Amino acid sequence: MDDLKGFPQELTGADRPMVSFRKVGKAYGPLTVLDDLDLDVAEGEMVSIIGPSGSGKTTVLRMLMTLEEINGGCIYIDGQPLTHMPKNGGLVRANQRHLRARRVDIGMCFQHFNLFPHMTALENCMEGPVQVLGMPKTEARARSEELLEMVGMIEKRDQHPSRLSGGQQQRVAIARALAMRPKVMLFDEVTSALDPEVIGEVTNVIRGLASEHKLTMLMVTHQMGFAQDISDRVCFFYGGKIEEQGPASELFGNPQRERTQQFLSAVKEAV
């Protein structure tokens, strides 16, 4: 682990970012996937990540969810270090206890939903609040039903995932993640495994979340139109780096870098 001299023990100030990647590196063996990544996301901001396959988009989200260890730099969440913890005036690699304490702020939805197949939709949503937050069942049930209502799945609350369509499963997965009341939500290509006709039911739910001002969101997507519609900012990843980023209208309307232009026109042709 390279030394983290000069990395602050916490980020302070009213305008500190909700999420901050600082010089974050990630490699699988000899393959460097992300190189000195710097990325700040403000509270309530909706940031989309786009880019070609293999550019490291998923890796960014997985590192933030602590599903993947980082090889360099540090990630901060709500001002506190996530991947590291303060010790003797410096930062050392986080232990399980620290990760568990910090992970409460983050929720994630996956491309393949990953619902628990042996639980009903409602039980999927109640699992985290009851087991992890220690919430009484009646309260967890009320919260979960409210969320299932919001994503339009209340009628299917007692169904197991095997009885639900992909779009329905993904909406339950969103409700399940929200039941933990995270400050930051991560979406990794949540519509990629869906039939075209049900994509809208999932994007509409995310659209609704984006209009809420407090929730911070990071979304990897291949749907350029959707990203343009709802994002405050779009980051174009290329070869493990942010090649270009900016407000959605600018990045899509007037891309500066050649690679961005090439990527966007290639995507447009494919549609």
Add this chain to the structure above:
Amino acid sequence: MEWRWDFTWDILPRLIEATGNTLLAAGGGYAIAVVLGLVLALAQRTPYRVLTWVVREIVEFIRSTPLLLQIFFVFYVGPQFGIRLSPWASGMIAIGLHYACYLSEVYRGGIESVAKGQWEAATALNMTTMQTYRRIVIPQAIPPAVSGLGNYLVGIFKDTPMLSVIGVTELIHTANTIGSENFRFLEPYTMVGLIFLAISLPTAGLIRAFERYVRRKMGLQ
């Protein structure tokens, strides 16, 4: 030599009692194996290298040596280390330990069949490793393991005669005694065979039904 029904009826009560003993030995041994097997499977998945290695070697060792030897070991060698157990207790422990090693492999297969995404979803909900095993992974590992677990239930039942060598009065032991008391072996041995058949066959069917039930109950189809 012909079949004698009056003799058959005379010995039936003793055989039925022995059947009870056999079922008790098989059930007791299986109860040990089911619990210990899971412990052995989980122990091989901890991040502690030494523990994992030791457990794996023990499992391998027990699987590679005859059950009969293990029964003798517990019963006759145990006392030399101050562990004095009745034939019943020794038998159940030996058979339970032996089958626990086989069941641990069945559990291991079941646990490994659970998709990686399930672990990741559990982490995203901030569950601990223990919670993830208890609530997410083991419940999903059981249905694919049921048929394997069930086969070994029949297996353990058929292996109970080995306990006769240390004097557990199960079916074979009783049939032997009856035979040598009366100099007639045809009826007791035939009856024992029929009793084993009458229990093994329906059990196999019940296991398949139970597997379907578990899957449906868990919504796994």
